[in-house]
Amino acid sequence: MSATTSAWLVLLCPLVGSVVIALGFRRFPGRASGWLGTAVITLSFAFAVVTLVKLLGYGPAHRQFVSTLWKYDFTAGVDAKVQILVDPLSVFMILAVSGVSALIHLYSVAYMTSDRGYTRYFSYLNFFVFSMLLLVLAGNFIILIVGWAFVGFASYVLISFWYRRRTATRAGIKAFVINVVGDVGLVLATFVLFQHTHSVDYLKVFHAAHHVFGHNSPALVVACLLLGVAAFAKSAQIPLHTWLPDAMEGPTPVSALIHAATMVTAGVYLIARMHPLFDQAPTAGDVTAIGGCLTLLIAATIALVMVDIKRVIAYSTMSQIGYMIMGVSVGAYSAGMFHLMTHAFFKALLFMAAGSLISAMAGSQSLDRMGGFRKAMPFTFVCFLVGGLALTGLPPFSGWLSKDDILAFLDHRGGGFIALGIAGYVGAFMTALYTFRMIFRAFFGEPVREARSLEEGHLAHADVPTNPATGEEEDTDVGFPGPEHHIAERDMPMKVAMAALAVLALIGGVLQIPGVDRSIERFLEPTFADSVLSREVPSTSTDWVGLAIGAAIAILGIAIAYRIWFAAPDTAPNLRRRFAPIYTLFVNKWYFDELIDLLIVRPTLMLGRLGDSVLERIVVARGVTGGTESAVRAGSAAVRRSQTGFLRYYAAGMVLFLAAVTLYFLVSST
């Protein structure tokens, strides 16, 4: 079995799983669809490992394979093939994606039990994994666009999974619409590239990029900016980020998979994959880096004041992706990808633990109502703590090594990038603050009612299920969450998944310790070998200096968080009062939603209403169709008036015409 065959099998497994689960919708008993879905993804992960092994069997210079399943068509110069590219970057991604997905599937098997839409959930989730793998393995722009669109669709159906909740369906639509903006950017970028390079194949485009485009040529900058738009939309960077916090309406495992580990990293992957283009157009890279940096800071500030625990984690994701985008935009490719991997581990873990916590709170997600769960949920606490420490970047957790890898690179590159690096450290400080704000508020302090009842062994249960955001009453039938709540301490699958991720979050960093080993960098080197920037490797000492600074900032952040939220609990309200205007700005999410509503949503709605009332009703219905209709009717009525039924009139007509014809001939013959 060659590397490409196993890569195709990686793709095939989740697709088959999705279809089989969907077809057997009513027949699967109990949790069978869940186990089937998990098994399929695990199989996919196994094939990904096989692909890795096969790939490593070749020398570093030869690890690039293109495999075409079939040639679809060749029209207008566009060679549309169903084609995958197997190289270190894509293998890295499929390993990360399928691995984390398998664990999240395992978690969901227990978490989503008793939900009436259980089978539908797993079909959708498998389809999502398939689309993500397709996106990552794509060998040409067309398959990339297909995968991109599918992933957006899967995100939509999974966010609005509880479709009878208005907030959920609205969030799904919002996510989809903003993703479409990204799709447009991607398609336009493909057009521009095709126009100049006459190909949609990755390798051909990359190869041609050096010849066809000059350094920073406007066309290439435009194309890369459009790719940047696509990446920003998918990865929820400012200004296309407003969908991500709303996407927390979906079930927690969905948030873990899509909005932490995989889909939102598609943007990072895109920029990393298109690095030959971005190398030639550094301006675009600078723009995306600045965008990532801004996101990093703004998202961290918002996370500081959010009350909904899932939204805190969502903004944290946004912020961390900002790091990754910053990294791959300036050339820290392997560092960025490394951070992607470790982030997948600890962010998924955080979401899983948050899911367990929310279940213990009988569905409530508000930090204001949580407290003191440390004794009641020890396992969840440990997992949350591990994830939080990894996120904060404390040694020896994986997050420390990966995040500071990026920042060290930025410092190394010097010039304006140092500013980005400093911003990164500021962000790291805020990360520590908001992470431990969560931990201290949820797990420390006085145990709340739910915690106390859990300590006694009763899992809290809401009498009337309500929408956590609006408080509307719901029921537990299909389209709403199921009646049962599952916490990690009681459900084995959840425990196993979280434990695996916790271990990975803890030790994942060993893959790239500066000065010791650089396995990720070496593994990804063939992909990025053509990039000038990848040769700029910061020296080990620079790396360790950066790591030390990172660790120091993390500890400082934890200490201050301890002071504010644990040791002296009135500090937080006091600070809020002292800095009220800033607090208002943060709580309103920097007014981005309102801005977009004003600038885009309202004009579009007005245009639509105008179109309906004027264009549709008056012009089309009354003017065009009504006009044609009444013209025909008038014509017919006029003609019908000649059919009087009076014989003599008909005869008179004949005589009249006879006279007229004779007159004509008389006149014309003179």
Added chain:
Amino acid sequence: MVVLRNPFYSVLALVFHLISLAALFLLLRAEFVAAAQVIVYAGAVMVLYVFVVAYVGGGTEPLTTGGRTLKILSPLFAIAVAAELCIALLGTALNGVSGKGAHFVLGFGTPRNIGRLFLTTYLFAFEIASILLLVSAVGAVVLARRRRGLEPEIEIERRVHIPRPAFTGTMAEAAGTRHPEPGLPELPSAGEAELEPTGAAAGPEGGGQEPSGPPYQGGW
């Protein structure tokens, strides 16, 4: 003939006209045609006409009701046609022909000549004419026969009022929007056949239409 009121008088006028025309044919030396005109046209066809006019009647018709426009316009049309034809004939057409006429061929209008032509050059027309006569004879018989036993001679407009509940047999009943009320409406007095147009039971809906008009008055 055209303006005579009584159709009888018109028929007689036409007979006189036909005989005059036969005289004109004689002047043109077309003896056979003249004879045929008198015997066939005036003798057979007009007799048929007389019979029919006697049967059908058709009294004096009032010329004034309706079609006033046409009464004024049609003479104008006719005069226009006549004038144009005359101009055509007298003005230009006859310049192309000599007014003298052709040399008289002996036996121009004799039956012998006509018969020879009929049975040689114009045989096809001859045969077709006979078939045409046959067809018209059959057609006339079919049209005018009395259909005994097939349809009773009932006027279309008169129907005996059969007592039925309101709305039976209407489209509204078929569509299910109205149901016939139970019980029969009050019977009319015995022996009286009420003349009602059909669908009278649906009177309220159909009351707006003229009763004697055709089913549709135009429009969709």
Added chain:
Amino acid sequence: MWIGGYLVVSALIFSIGAAGVLVRRNPLVILLCLELMLNGANLALVAFARMWGGASGQIFALIVMVVAACEVTVGLGLIVAIHRRRLPIDVDELRELQG
């Protein structure tokens, strides 16, 4: 023998017949006027036949007479049928083809 006279007479007969068709309301009389028109045509035919010497015109005139006879037969049959059905013998009333 000036042929123009015959032709003028034929035109006049034709026009008078046409006027009659348009003016009268009794279908019987309309048919009579139709006969008149046919006669006018016949006259013209025979006149031309005389002028040109060939006898085809007369043949044609005889055939026209035959056709006129058939047409009268059928037309009168129709009128009899209408009368039988008690419909008014008036072309202005018989307008089922209206609309």
